[in-house]
Amino acid sequence: MSPPSWRDRLLGGFKKTSDRLVGNLAGLGTGRLDEATLDEIEEALIASDLGPATAARIRDRLAEGSFERGMEDLGIRLIVSEEIEKVLERVAKPLATDAARPQVILVIGVNGSGKTTTIAKLAAILKADGLKVILAAGDTFRAAAIGQLRTWADRVGVPIVSGAEGGDAAGIAFEALKQATDQRMDVLVVDTAGRLQNKRELMDELAKIRRVLGRIDPGAPHNVLLVLDATTGQNALSQIEVFKEVAGVTGLVMTKLDGTARGGVLVAAAEKYGLPIHAIGVGETVDDLRGFDANEVARIIAGVETFQR
Numbered sequence: 497m498s499p500p501s502w503r504d505r506l507l508g509g510f511k512k513t514s515d516r517l518v519g520n521l522a523g524l525g526t527g528r529l530d531e532a533t534l535d536e537i538e539e540a541l542i543a544s545d546l547g548p549a550t551a552a553r554i555r556d557r558l559a560e561g562s563f564e565r566g567m568e569d570l571g572i573r574l575i576v577s578e579e580i581e582k583v584l585e586r587v588a589k590p591l592a593t594d595a596a597r598p599q600v601i602l603v604i605g606v607n608g609s610g611k612t613t614t615i616a617k618l619a620a621i622l623k624a625d626g627l628k629v630i631l632a633a634g635d636t637f638r639a640a641a642i643g644q645l646r647t648w649a650d651r652v653g654v655p656i657v658s659g660a661e662g663g664d665a666a667g668i669a670f671e672a673l674k675q676a677t678d679q680r681m682d683v684l685v686v687d688t689a690g691r692l693q694n695k696r697e698l699m700d701e702l703a704k705i706r707r708v709l710g711r712i713d714p715g716a717p718h719n720v721l722l723v724l725d726a727t728t729g730q731n732a733l734s735q736i737e738v739f740k741e742v743a744g745v746t747g748l749v750m751t752k753l754d755g756t757a758r759g760g761v762l763v764a765a766a767e768k769y770g771l772p773i774h775a776i777g778v779g780e781t782v783d784d785l786r787g788f789d790a791n792e793v794a795r796i797i798a799g800v801e802t803f804q805r
């Protein structure tokens with residue numbers, strides 16, 4: 497049996513999010529859209545994690561129009577879809593891999609956000625594109641994290657530079673960039689520890705990694721990717737806030753969109769921060785991470801695809 501297509505994985509992944517949104521909106525559009533109904537719709541959209549600004553814009557658009565009898569549900573969903581698409585199309589940007597050689601991608605995010613898996617998926621994608629990729633196990637805080645990344649490196653078939661648990665993460669990043677340069681690698685992906693208990697410590701560690709990388713290449717790191725777990729809903733937004741401050745985030749990857757009804761937070765993050773969202777994760781296999789098409793994802797979240805299927 498061939499594996500499900502990316503589109504089917506997207507449909508499956510966003511199912512809970514879409515069901516929640518559609519469920520929240522169900523029955524609201526019958527009859528005239530009076531102020532009270534518009535308020536209810538706006539609240540339903542906020543309850544679906546889309547964020548207040550997008551919800552308010554959708555409310556304004558709905559207030560302008562009227563729907564053909566019997567077509568209210570689809571009419572509302574189409575407008576929701578169009579507004580989500582406008583927000584997402586500004587940020588849906590694939591990760592450009594021609595910034596430098598080697599291009600250094602620093603990957604940050606709290607523990608459990610899916611960082612290690614994302615690095616593995618990213619390495620597999622870049623390798624499939626014909627690029628020479630090397631990894632650096634910069635999360636030296638936990639031995640398990642180093643081992644896990646090594647296992648993934650072996651599975652994907654890319655080299656890895658690692659050290660001992662409790663070792664100096666910046667030292668490993670430096671050594672990895674040296675090797676990447678000597679071996680004419682195209683891309684170096686650096687894992688980092690994501691402890692948030694102590695912001696100062698995290699900030700110091702990330703600043704140190706940046707400093708040592710900069711000694712070899714003043715432009716490095718060329719990307720600072722923040723990995724976010726969508727299942728944490730609004731909490732993902734506060735993580736962007738913190739990491740933007742401590743690490744100068746250049747782009748986002750949102751994972752675990754398959755296990756959650758809170759996928760609307762993708763839209764809220766795009767709306768609030770406008771940072772590029774390079775890829776989304778809808779499962780645990782190497783194939784489950786990709787850049788995305790704003791129109792397709794918007795239609796899926798708003799339940800237009802399933803309505804018209």
Ligand SMILES: Nc1nc2c(ncn2[C@@H]2O[C@H](COP(=O)(O)OP(=O)(O)OP(=O)(O)O)[C@@H](O)[C@H]2O)c(=O)[nH]1
Nearest residue numbers: 607608609610611612613641751752777778779780
């Ligand atoms: N369902 C689903 N699970 C995912 C996705 N991405 C990662 N995971 C799972 O989430 C769990 C945590 O992922 P890791 O990659 O280990 O997360 P991490 O941020 O590196 O965590 P630490 O190693 O604890 O720092 C693993 O069981 C992954 O398989 C995704 O897109 N969908």
